[in-house]
Amino acid sequence: MAPLKNPNANASPSLTKRPQFFRVLIPNPFVKLPIPQNFMKHLDGDQYSKATLLSPHGKFWHIDLHQEGNDLYLDGGWSDFAKEHDLCTGDFVVFRYEGNMVFTVKVFDVTCCLKEYELASCKSPGCSSTSNESSEVESLTLSQSSEHKDEVQCNSTPSSKKRKSIEISRKRTTSPVTASIKKTQKTSSRSATPTIKKTKRITHVSSTPIKRIEKTTPSSPTPPIKKAHKNSPSLTSLPHFEKIVRPYSSKYMSFPKKFCIRHGLISRKGITLKNLKGKSYDVLLYDRATEVRVGKGWRDFTLENGLRDGDACIFKLVAKSTLLVCLKDVLGEIEAHKDSREEIACNSGRVIEYPQFENIVRPFNLKLGYFTIPRSFCLENGLVKKQHIILEDSDGKKWQIQFLIRNERAKFQKGWSKFSKAHDLKVGKKCIFTLVKENTFRVIIEKKQAENDA
DNA sequence: GACAGGCTCAAAATACTGGG
DNA sequence: CCCAGTATTTTGAGCCTGTC
Structure with missing residues (x-):
């Protein structure tokens, strides 16, 4: 099925009013389950080709969607899901939409009670234990999943300060956090700015001292939670701790050493973070005298999940070496499904700028007839394969140019020479390329820079 | 001449260590 | 907790060769 895409959306539904629907199971839904037509308005903009179900097992299931006319069905993988969860005729299944085609699922049986499930590692094809921790049993339960929001929100909001606008176009992968660092370093060196101080102070209010926050299962080095039970521990009772993202957090995060020792994290060195x-x-992990630092891999996590100065991260130990990370931004909103900075910008009402980059024309751009493009820009904007793109000049005239990537290097080539000649490009001129829509750049050519500066 | 592709090397960014 | 410094990795500029 061709994915239906709405250009608008990615935005997660408001966390305070997540749409839900339920289905009472009759025999047919074991093959495929229809999504109510009225509910589909909440899916606008998401890709309809697949849905992810967070099961009561605490596992993620990837289910194919199938569209028939105006109807949308949970199809491929649904029967496996039903089988794995022992769904019966008459069962009442609640789907809560988390955004980005992710649903948390609750199952009530004919007695109107929430069904209990064993937290076993599932081996069914659609189940997402596909990652490197496939053998691990996750202990995130349905109730946990639905409770996490309340749990985290019970902490006071860290700060009401407004965030700075997002720099979407960046030169050479300058992350927001990095940018923040640079800014901080410029304004003052060792002493934090008043804003940061404030954040810090509030941090202590919002994050109970670690000793109090951390609730461990009795005296076992690792929490062997194997069964979801009505009385099973909720996320709040899983061992966890909270940390606030600081400017330096783009490089590393420090974990409380006591927590790591107690749960045997240090001995593992490598652990898994899960959003x-x-x-x-x-x-x-790097064991240090007074703390344990998260190093290699942490940066990817911060970038992909849009962590920024002031955000709170709640780390919950859900398996031997797996920490589930709940994010709470500086406004106190839990961001369960941050997908991109653009989405974050949408959610917080910030202005979205078109991605752009700029380059100065170099001699080889004219001599050899190609123009190099920052790799980071290409990666961020999905320019990852050879294709034709359109350059639109200030007169509205369009030029077809070949975009290609070789050896991890991206450049405009075929057609570039014509463009450069037509616009009388000279060495030192600055060109600003704004990606206004897919495959189309608007080009602004600025005057020659002050005599090549020197 | 235009285009495709490869190589080297310096600069920048990132990862990590040391220590106040 | 946080900054400074160093080591390592990644990226992009520049140039070259081969093919059409």
Whole structure:
């Protein structure tokens, strides 16, 4: 099925009013389950080709969607899901939409009670224990999943300060956090700015001292939670701790050493962080005198999950070496499904700028007839394969140029020479390329820079 | 001449260590 | 907790060769 895509959306539904629907199971839904037509308005903009179900097992299931006319069905993988969860005729299944085609699922049986499930590693094809921790049993339960929001929100909001606008176009992968660092370093060196101080102070209010936050299962080095039970521990009772993202957090995060020792994390060196969307990130731990630092791999996590100065991260130990990370931004909102900075910008009402980059024309651009493009820009904007793109000049005239990537290097080539000649490009001129839509750049050519500066 | 592709090397960014 | 410094990795500029 061709994915239906709405250009608008990615935005997660408001966390305070997540849409839900339920289905009472009749025999047919064991093959495929229809999504109510009225509910589909909440899916606008998401890709309809697949859905991810966060099961009561605490596992993520990837289910194919099938569209018939105006109807949308949970199809491929649904029967496996039903089988794995022992769904019966008359069962009442609640789907809560988390955004980005992710649903948490609750199952009530004919007695109107929430069904209990064993937290076993599932081996069914659609189940997302595909990552490197496939053998591990995750202990995130359905109730946990639905409770996490309340749990985290019970902490006071860290700060009401407004965030700075997002720099979407960046030169040479300058992350927001990095940018923040640079800014901080410029304004003052060792002493934090008043804003940061404030954040810090509030941090202590919001994050109970680690000793109090951390609730461990009795005296076992690792929490052997194997069964979801009505009385089973909720996420709040899983061992966890909270940390606030600081400017230096783009480089590393420090974990409380006591927590790591108690749960045997240090001995493992490499652990897995998992976001609420189920994506796993392998990171390395470095044992230090007074703390344990998360090093290699951490940066990827911060970038992909849009962590910024002031955000709170709640790390919950859900398996021997797996920490589930709940994010809470500086405004106190839990961001369960951050997908991109653009999405974050949408959610917080910030202005979205078109991605752009700029380059100065160099001699070889004219001599050899190609123009190099920052790799980071290409990666961020999905320019990853050879294709034709359109350059639109200030007169509205369009030029077809070949975009290609070779050896991890991206450049405009075929057609570039014509463009450069037509616009009388000279060495030192600055060109600003704004990606206004897929495959189309608007080009602004600025005047020659002050005599090549020197 | 235009285009495709490869190589080297310096600069920048990132990962990590040391220590106040 | 946080900054400074160093080591390592990644990226892009520049140039070259081969093919059409």
